[in-house]
Each structure stands twice: as structure tokens, then as C-alpha cells.
Amino acid sequence: MQKITREQLIQKASELLENGTVSAVLGWGIGEFDYDVTPTVFSTVEELRNGFVFNDFCGANFSKYLVKKTDKIEGKILVFLKPCDTYSFNQLLTEHRFDREKVYAVGIPCEGMADIAKVKAISGDGIAAIGSNGDKLTVTTLYADEPVVIAANDVLAERCINCKSKKHVAYDELMGEEGEVIESNRFDEVARLEAMTADERFAFWQNELSRCIRCNACRDACPACTCEKCVFDNPNSGVENKSPANEFEEKLFHIIRAYHVAGRCTDCGECSRVCPQNIPLHLLNRKFIKDMNDFYGEYQAGAEVGSRAPLVDYTTEDLEPGEVFDRRENNA
Amino acid sequence: MRKCSLEKINLLFKEIAKNAELYLPQDQTDGSAAYKKWEEGSVWSNALNTVRSPKDFFFPQTEDLMAFKTEGKNIEVIDTRKALDDFVIFGVRACDVKSFDILDRVFLSEPVDSFYALRRSHGVIISLACSKPSETCFCKTFGINPAEPTGDISAWKTETDIFFESNTQKGKELLEKLSALTEECDDTAVVDQKAKIDAIMQKLPLKDLKTDAFGGGKTGELFNAPEWDELSEACLGCGTCTFVCPTCQCYDIKDFNTGNGVIRFRCWDSCMYSDFTKMAHGNNRLTQKERFRQRFMHKLVYYPENNDGLFSCVGCGRCLVKCPISMNIVKVMKKIGGKKGE
Ligand code: SF4
Ligand code: SF4
Ligand code: SF4
Ligand code: SF4
Ligand code: SF4
Numbered sequence: 269m270q271k272i273t274r275e276q277l278i279q280k281a282s283e284l285l286e287n288g289t290v291s292a293v294l295g296w297g298i299g300e301f302d303y304d305v306t307p308t309v310f311s312t313v314e315e316l317r318n319g320f321v322f323n324d325f326c327g328a329n330f331s332k333y334l335v336k337k338t339d340k341i342e343g344k345i346l347v348f349l350k351p352c353d354t355y356s357f358n359q360l361l362t363e364h365r366f367d368r369e370k371v372y373a374v375g376i377p378c379e380g381m382a383d384i385a386k387v388k389a390i391s392g393d394g395i396a397a398i399g400s401n402g403d404k405l406t407v408t409t410l411y412a413d414e415p416v417v418i419a420a421n422d423v424l425a426e427r428c429i430n431c432k433s434k435k436h437v438a439y440d441e442l443m444g445e446e447g448e449v450i451e452s453n454r455f456d457e458v459a460r461l462e463a464m465t466a467d468e469r470f471a472f473w474q475n476e477l478s479r480c481i482r483c484n485a486c487r488d489a490c491p492a493c494t495c496e497k498c499v500f501d502n503p504n505s506g507v508e509n510k511s512p513a514n515e516f517e518e519k520l521f522h523i524i525r526a527y528h529v530a531g532r533c534t535d536c537g538e539c540s541r542v543c544p545q546n547i548p549l550h551l552l553n554r555k556f557i558k559d560m561n562d563f564y565g566e567y568q569a570g571a572e573v574g575s576r577a578p579l580v581d582y583t584t585e586d587l588e589p590g591e592v593f594d595r596r597e598n599n600a
Numbered sequence: 601m602r603k604c605s606l607e608k609i610n611l612l613f614k615e616i617a618k619n620a621e622l623y624l625p626q627d628q629t630d631g632s633a634a635y636k637k638w639e640e641g642s643v644w645s646n647a648l649n650t651v652r653s654p655k656d657f658f659f660p661q662t663e664d665l666m667a668f669k670t671e672g673k674n675i676e677v678i679d680t681r682k683a684l685d686d687f688v689i690f691g692v693r694a695c696d697v698k699s700f701d702i703l704d705r706v707f708l709s710e711p712v713d714s715f716y717a718l719r720r721s722h723g724v725i726i727s728l729a730c731s732k733p734s735e736t737c738f739c740k741t742f743g744i745n746p747a748e749p750t751g752d753i754s755a756w757k758t759e760t761d762i763f764f765e766s767n768t769q770k771g772k773e774l775l776e777k778l779s780a781l782t783e784e785c786d787d788t789a790v791v792d793q794k795a796k797i798d799a800i801m802q803k804l805p806l807k808d809l810k811t812d813a814f815g816g817g818k819t820g821e822l823f824n825a826p827e828w829d830e831l832s833e834a835c836l837g838c839g840t841c842t843f844v845c846p847t848c849q850c851y852d853i854k855d856f857n858t859g860n861g862v863i864r865f866r867c868w869d870s871c872m873y874s875d876f877t878k879m880a881h882g883n884n885r886l887t888q889k890e891r892f893r894q895r896f897m898h899k900l901v902y903y904p905e906n907n908d909g910l911f912s913c914v915g916c917g918r919c920l921v922k923c924p925i926s927m928n929i930v931k932v933m934k935k936i937g938g939k940k941g942e
Contacts, residue, residue, distance in 0.1 A: 300805065300934075301735060304926035307834040328925065333834070389631065393648060393734045396805070410803055411732060475629060481652065481661070481843045483870075485924050488836035501874060510852055511867040513662045542924035544651060544840050546630035 269400045269420060272376050272444050274322040277348065280374060280443060281320070282313045284346050290372050291343035294333055296326045302398040303384045307333060309345075324382040324400055327425060329538050331356035332491040338370040345371055350378040351447060352431070354438040355534035355570030356491035361438075362573050363532070365494050375439035377447065380420070380428035385546075387423045391416040427537025427550065430454035437571055454535065458554045477518045479545035482511050486539035486549050492529040492569075499524070522552065530556040531577030534570040563587055601790065602775060602782040603763045612762075612781050613638050616688050619777065620724065623657070624690040625650050635689065644691065648734055653846035653918065654689055654696050658719045659703060661843075662867040665715070665853065669861040680863075681715070684722045688774070691728045694749035695739040695914040699846035700725070702903075702912050706849050724770050727751035731758075731797060736917030738806035738930065744914060747797035756790045763790050806915075806930060813937035816905030822897065827935045832892035834925045839870035841919040841928065842895065847912045850876070871895050896932045 281293045293316065297308030303325040310316045330347050334357075337345055349357055354375060361368055387407060388395065394410035405423065408415045432454060434447025461469055484500075487493045499505040500521060512518040526549075535557060539549040560567055564578035564586065578586075604612050616622045622638040625645040633647035635654055667678040700720075707716035727749030730737070739746055748754070752771030756763045764782065766772040775782070801807060814822070842848040852869040855862045869876055871894040877884060885891045903912035919928045 299926050300920075300930055304920065306926045306931075308830075309833055385631070393732060395735050410735065410800060479628065479630065479634070481839075483838050483840040483843045485836065485838035485840045488838040489924050497874075503875070509867075510854070510869060510873075511661045513856075513865065513867070542838075542840075544844060544922040546632060 269402055269404070270322060270324065270326075270377075270379050272322070274320065276443065277322050277376065278316045278320050281310070281316055281346055284372060285311075285313060285316075289344065290346040292337075292341050293320075293346045294330050294337060295346075295348055296321050296328065301395060303382075303387070303395070309337065324379075324398075324405065324420065325384065326350075327381040327541055329353045329356055329489075329491060329536050331360055332489070332494065334366040334371055335360065335494055338366045341370065344369075346374060347371055348374050348376050349436065349439065350376060351434050351436050352378075352427070352534070352536050354436045355433070355568070356536050357438045357570070358573045359532060359534050359570035360491055360494070362570070362575065363494070372441075373439045375436035375442040375446075377444035378428075378434070380424045380431060382420060382423045383425040386425075387418060390418050390423065425537070426540060426548075427535075432535060432568075438573070454554055455558045457548075457551055458558050461551060461555070473519070474515065476547050477522060478515070480512060480518055480522070480547060481545060482509075482521065483544060485542040485544065486547075487525060489538040489542040490529065491534070491536060491538065492532040493525070522549070526552040526556060529553065531560060531567075531579040532569050533557065534568070563592060601763055601765050601785055601787050602779075603761045603785045603789075604778075604782045605761055606757070606759075608781055609644065609762065612778060613642070613644075613690075614640070615778055615781055616690070616774070619686070621685060621687040622690060623687065638690075648730060648732060648737075649693055649696070649916065649918075651844060651918070651922070653699065653844065653916070654692050655699060655703060655846045657687070657689055657723055658700065658716055659707070659849065659851075659868075662865055663715060664863055664865045667861060667863045671860070676861075681718070684718055686722045686724065688724045688726060690726045691755075692725050692749070692751060693728060693730055693916070694744050694746045695737075695916040696846050697725060697727045697749055697751045698739075698742070698744050698914045699916075702847045702907075702910065702914070703849055705907050705910070724753075724774055725751035726753045726755055726764075726771075726774075729754070729756045729793065729797060731793060733797075733800055733804060734917060734921075735805050736920040737804060738809050738915035738917065740801055740804075740807060740915070741809045741811060742911055742913060742915050746801070747794040756793050758789050758793060761789065763787075809930060809933060810937065811900070811911060811933070814900035814904070814911070814933070815909055816901065818901045819897070819905075822901060822936060823893070825936055828889055828893050831927065831932055831935055832889040835872070835888050835892045835927055836924060837872050837874065837888050837891065838924065839868075839872055840922050840924065842870035842872060843868060844918040844922050845913075846916055846918070847899070847914060848895075849912075871898065896929060896936075899929065900933070 284290045293310040295310055297306040297319050298321045299305055305321055305325050307328050331353050391407040391409050392411055396410055397408040399406040403420045405418045405420055406415045430452045432452045433449045435449050499507055502508050509517055533553045537550055560578045567578055617638050623635045624638055625633040626636040626642055627645045628634050633645040633650045634652055635650055664680040667680050669676040707713040729749055730746035752768045753764050753766050764775055766775045850869045851866045853866045855864050872891050899912045904910055913929055
């Protein structure tokens with residue numbers, strides 16, 4: 269259950285629209301059910317009243333939309349940012365991907381978002397309604413006689429279980445109370461994979477990646493993937509491919525994707541959230557983050573604008589490639 | 601009608617698998633279901649449906665069409681087609697069975713796609729009625745009845761038994777081979793289940809979705825509808841909706857350079873992609889709005905125009921569940937269709 273309400277957000281957005289601070293609002297649009305929320309641009313108070321929602325299913329990270337939307341809009345656009353979204357926001361600014369002057373960012377607190385698949389795993393399919401009350405979700409289904417009451421904590425999205433920060437690192441205005449950077453357990457699963465033998469790890473990824481349908485949703489949702497033309501879409505690149513023809517191609521795409529966002533990935537979790545095949549892409553990203561932390565010192569992409577990621581920076585303390593290799597040998 | 605106790609279902613699978621490869625929905629490690637080949641020890645999934653649709657059996661994501669081998673100035677053309685054995689797909693839902701009709705009209709009309717035709721002729725389909733439709737199901741909108749799935753054999757599963765009825769010669773022959781494991785029975789239990797499914801269908805949230813605003817001849821009216829801007833606003837241009845869809849049928853033909861030759865293959869394409877139907881002059885759909893519109897106009901206007909009014913959506917709900925931004929054909933139909941969509 270979120271501490272900030274839909275009404276408060278609509279009121280804030282209406283104020284900013286009416287006093288001319290912004291000309292449009294990027295927010296969450298109501299769906300057919302209580303959980304299928306669509307990122308939506310609202311231009312009037314009436315549109316907000318009719319179509320704006322804020323609930324436990326507002327996971328979508330709006331930062332990347334700013335790249336396209338700021339180009340299209342006269343005046344400023346209001347964007348609501350959860351703490352994790354603000355890291356992506358900063359990272360995009362570091363990469364000069366949108367004009368900061370055209371955005372009015374409102375930081376909003378977040379209690380963690382729910383994963384509808386986890387809800388259904390408990391309540392069963394055939395959702396009729398989902399209500400939210402305190403730290404509980406009340407799910408009415410077509411099949412259960414009584415509504416099923418679920419603890420919100422039991423259905424948190426993976427990235428929210430391992431939330432790295434309740435602190436907003438960018439905003440023009442903050443609603444609610446500011447939080448703290450938190451100690452998460454987000455590298456535990458990576459450590460578990462590291463402890464495997466190379467063969468076990470290979471089998472793990474083979475199994476996960478074998479489900480990939482190369483829909484590109486992970487790439488297209490990723491705020492770090494903003495190339496005008498991805499090599500995988502470019503027939504002149506030599507590696508363009510539309511579908512994984514074999515196990516090699518299955519992995520090639522993911523290895524390149526993960527390398528390309530290394531040092532720029534804020535661990536926002538969008539890639540894993542949108543994957544229709546539940547592939548734990550965050551584990552690839554976190555492996556890179558963990559290694560960079562170990563090898564070059566703690567670094568959080570997007571924590572501030574303009575910081576230089578370890579892989580594009582040089583200091584005399586940097587360890588030599590050979591040392592990395594030796595450590596890997598010792599770990600194997 | 602014949603029935604088999606669910607206690608004996610694995611024996612039944614084993615019997616089918618003696619003569620043909622058997623595929624059925626099985627749970628994967630991530631909790632979702634996929635069609636997998638049956639082997640001793642395989643467990644039939646309870647999931648309502650699979651993430652990937654069974655169109656894969658007839659129209660796989662990638663398929664080699666031919667190959668060329670070069671040696672000096674010689675080019676050898678290699679036929680990559682392979683002989684195919686019979687296979688059985690078990691547990692196909694009514695919506696997905698209907699999707700085969702929609703694909704047939706594309707691939708089996710002249711000029712017949714021999715790759716598709718070969719697979720289609722070797723497949724036997726055992727369908728399964730849906731006792732627990734999801735809120736995302738809207739097959740009824742397209743005249744599909746989940747209580748009466750078609751296919752070569754129709755099946756209904758109750759708590760204790762599974763019931764079969766054959767609809768085609770292929771189905772009859774397969775059912776005859778299973779006679780030792782099944783027994784003749786009356787249809788009381790099945791009639792009862794059909795009534796229960798009908799009752800549930802009346803409660804589904806999308807039960808009143810209508811197609812009245814769509815169909816052949818509507819291009820002029822709908823193509824420039826202002827709603828497309830808003831609907832496509834947040835679309836990421838990923839291929840999720842098209843790749844999970846049982847009726848999406850577009851493909852690209854590409855050459856893979858092997859160093860001393862070329863493998864020419866086809867792979868699924870998506871109208872949501874920026875290079876879809878790219879030609880020498882460039883792309884004919886430059887914005888995501890145009891690409892987005894193509895997907896829905898194809899399903900709701902162009903396809904019916906060329907296919908006696910048949911829509912190319914079966915209401916399976918996969919795109920509702922899987923779109924990263926929760927934009928989908930239902931929202932399009934309601935918005936564009938206005939009152940007629942409800
Ligand atoms: S979103 Fe998932 S299925 Fe789609 S390309 Fe990425 S990993 Fe593959
Ligand atoms: S790779 Fe995934 S977690 Fe990292 S920035 Fe991109 S979407 Fe977010
Ligand atoms: S409608 Fe959804 S699934 Fe389809 S391309 Fe757009 S974002 Fe992807
Ligand atoms: S458009 Fe969506 S609901 Fe219709 S058949 Fe395709 S995936 Fe299913
Ligand atoms: S759309 Fe209809 S046929 Fe398909 S799974 Fe749902 S209820 Fe069954």
C-alpha cells in the first residue's frame with residue numbers, strides 16, 4: 269500500500285498544470301483491471317481525474333520516456349519519479365539524453381510495487397478486483413468464494429524486495445518524506461551463482477536464456493539502452509538478428525546487452541520486470557555491478573549527474589587486467 | 601465419447617508417444633508453462649495456457665528455407681527440407697485451435713507454403729476445454745467457445761477423468777489406438793462441465809467486448825482516427841505482443857553468411873519493429889504510431905477484409921498479460937470502437 273495517494277498526485281499535477289509550470293504530465297493511466305497500468309501523458313485536469321491512477325502496480329519507470337517526450341512538448345513536462353527512477357533520470361542526464369530544462373520532476377515515496385504474477389500465484393487466476401488496505405492486498409477472484417487477503421510484502425516485485433534506495437537523487441520537488449540509501453541483499457543471488465562450478469553456471473544460464481523469444485522488451489524498456497539504432501536492428505552491423513536461431517545467438521544478444529549497459533546500468537530492474545519469459549536479467553547486470561564494486565571501489569550509476577563510471581574512467585590505482593584474470597583463476 | 605481416469609493419464613501419454621512425438625504444456629523453472637516433448641516422468645501442467653503459443657509447431661520462430669554452397673565459381677543449391685514424423689499436440693485451448701485456421705488461410709492459400717503445409721499435415725491436435733478462464737480471456741468476442749474446443753480430438757478434464765471425442769479421421773484413428781486405456785461413456789459429466797463454463801463466461805470482465813466497429817471496409821473510417829496517437833504514445837516498439845500472439849504471422853527472410861556459403865532462413869518479424877517491410881526506398885512506416893496502428897488494423901480490418909470477415913485475433917489474452925506497458929487489443933477496441941466496442 270502506497271503512502272501517497274492518487275488524489276494527492278492528481279492535486280499536485282493539477283496545480284502545476286493550472287499555474288503553467290508544466291504543459292503536460294507523464295503519469296500512470298488506468299487499465300481494464302486493477303493492475304494493468306499504462307504510462308500516459310495527461311494534458312488537462314479533466315484527463316487526470318478520469319484516467320490517472322496510482323496504486324501498487326505502478327512499476328513502470330518513466331525516465332526513458334523523457335528522451336522522446338521532451339522533444340515533442342512545448343514547455344515543461346511533469347514527471348513523477350519513484351526513488352529508483354531518479355537514478356535512471358540522473359544517468360540519462362549524464363549521457364545528455366534529454367534537456368533538463370524541459371522537465372519538472374516530482375519525487376514520490378514508494379513502499380515497493382507488487383508483481384501481479386506473484387499475486388496470481390497466491391490468489392489464483394481470474395482476478396475480479398484488487399483492493400489495497402494498509403499492508404494488505406484484498407484480491408477478489410472469479411473462483412474463490414471469499415476475497416483472498418495477501419500481505420503486500422509477499423508479492424513484492426523482485427527489484428523491490430532488493431530495493432537499494434528509498435532516497436531520491438534527483439527532483440525539483442519532493443512529496444512525502446525523504447528516505448535513505450539502504451543496505452540490500454541484492455548481490456546474494458549473484459554470490460550464489462559465483463559459488464557454482466562453471467558447468468553449473470553454464471547450465472543455469474542455458475536454461476534461463478533458452479526461454480528468450482528475442483522480443484527485445486528488456487532492451488526497449490531499459491533507460492540505459494537509448495541508442496538511436498541498436499546493433500541488433502542494424503543490417504549493416506554484421507550481428508543484426510531478429511530471432512535466436514540457436515543457443516549461441518541466444519547468449520550473444522544477452523552478453524552484448526549486459527556489457528553495453530555495464531557501468532551505466534542503475535539496477536532499476538525494468539529489464540526483468542518486462543521480460544515475458546521471466547528471465548532474471550538483473551543477475552547479469554548485478555554481476556557486473558558487483559565486480560566493478562570489488563575491482564574499482566563502490567560505484568552506483570546515476571547516484572549523481574556527471575560521475576564517471578569505472579569502465580570509462582582511468583585512475584592510477586586501477587587494477588591491471590592481469591590481476592582481474594588472476595582473481596578469476598583463483599575463484600574458479 | 602470415451603474417458604480415461606486421470607490416474608492413468610501418464611499411461612495414456614506413453615501410449616500416444618509410442619507412435620508419434622507428443623508435446624504438451626509443462627511447467628518451466630520460472631513457473632510458467634510451455635509445450636515440451638513428453639518423456640517418461642514429464643508432468644502435464646495445470647496452467648490455463650502457455651506463454652508461447654502452439655503456432656510454433658507449424659510456424660517456428662526460425663526455419664531454414666534453403667542453402668547455397670560456393671566453391672570457386674560454382675554455387676550449389678541445397679534443399680534444407682527434412683522429412684517429418686507425425687506429432688501430437690495435447691491440451692490446446694479453443695482459442696489456440698482457432699488460431700490454426702487463421703494461419704491456414706495465409707499459408708495454405710496459393711501459393712501454398714510447403715514448409716507450413718508439411719508440418720500441418722503431420723500434426724494431430726488434441727484440444728482441451730477451459731474450466732477456469734482468466735480475466736484476460738475474451739475468445740467469446742470472436743465466436744470461440746472454450747467449452748467446445750475443436751481440433752482432431754476434443755477433450756474435457758474433470759477432477760477425476762478426462763473425456764475425449766474425435767472430430768476428424770485423424771482424431772478417430774488416434775482415439776482407436778488408445779482404446780485399451782479409455783472406455784466408452786455417456787456425456788453427463790461433460791454436459792455438466794460445459795454448463796459450468798458457460799456460467800463462468802457470463803462473469804468474465806471482457807464478456808461484452810464487441811467487434812461491431814471493425815471488419816473489412818473500415819480502413820477509410822479508422823485509419824486516421826485521432827485515438828491512435830494516444831494509444832500508441834507509450835508503446836516501446838518491442839515485439840512482445842507479436843511474438844506471443846498465436847495469430848501473428850509476419851516473417852522476414854534473411855541470409856546467414858557461413859563463410860563458404862549462405863543459409864537462407866526465415867524468422868518471425870514484428871510490425872512493431874523499425875525495419876519491418878523495409879524496402880529499397882526505405883521504410884514505409886516511419887513512426888511508432890504507424891507501426892502500432894498496423895498491428896491492430898491488420899487484425900481488425902485488413903485480415904477480415906481478405907478473409908470473409910474473419911478477425912485475426914482469437915482473444916487468448918496473451919498480449920494483455922505480457923505487454924510491458926499494458927497496452928493491447930482490448931484497449932484499442934474499446935477506445936477506437938467507442939460505444940460499439942463495449
Ligand atoms: S525481454 Fe526476455 S524474452 Fe524478450 S528479449 Fe529480453 S530476455 Fe528475451
Ligand atoms: S539493464 Fe535493466 S536494471 Fe539496468 S538500467 Fe537497464 S533496465 Fe534498468
Ligand atoms: S504494444 Fe506493448 S508489447 Fe506491443 S510493441 Fe508496444 S510495448 Fe511492446
Ligand atoms: S492479439 Fe492478443 S489476444 Fe488477440 S490473439 Fe493475439 S495475443 Fe491473443
Ligand atoms: S481465451 Fe477462451 S479458449 Fe483461450 S484460454 Fe481463455 S477461455 Fe480458454
